[in-house]
Amino acid sequence: MKRTQLREHSFRLVFEAEFYPLQEWKEQVEIYLEHTEEASEEEKEYIRSRVFAVIEQKEEIDAGINLRANRWKTSRMNKTDLAILRLAIYEIRWDEEIPEGVAIDEAVELAKRYSSNEAPAFVNGILAGFAKAE
Structure with a gap:
């Protein structure tokens, strides 16, 4: 699976996090990945670890967005x-494998x-x- 596809699956799960309590969302991640048949186990783990990391950093990420989003x-x-x-x-702040320009x-x-x-x-x-401030 291409990195773009992995990112798209990750985006969908980060989006879903807005609509579930944390424990229920974690269950939803597993259900989603169970039905992502085109992904290998390694790719599913990549998606899982990525979305959990985003949610763990959500407060800090949101604080950065609030500083830079005019009005x-x-x-x-x-x-x-x-x-x-x-x-x-x-990806810009914590993923050293992805260049800022690619993330944007x-x-x-x-x-x-x-x-x-x-x-x-x-x-x-x-x-x-955000990238300029980094």
Whole structure:
């Protein structure tokens, strides 16, 4: 499975975290991965560890978003955009294997695919500001 596909599965699970209590969400992750038949066990573990790491860093990630999002707070953001931003910021800040530019480009592509027409510019603007600050 390509890294883009792994990222897309990770995004979907980070998005789902908004709608479940933590323990129930962890169960949902396992159910989701159980039905992701195209992924090997190694790829499922990659997705699992990535989404758990994003959620573990959620408060710090959200604080960074709130600092850089002009007139927007995470509590008011579209949940799709927020999940995309959380995953991308995790990749920029903590994943040394993924270059910042790739994390930003992939996040913009997710926004094009899953969110509104305005989302790619919004996501790009916040992530560009975040990358400059790093």
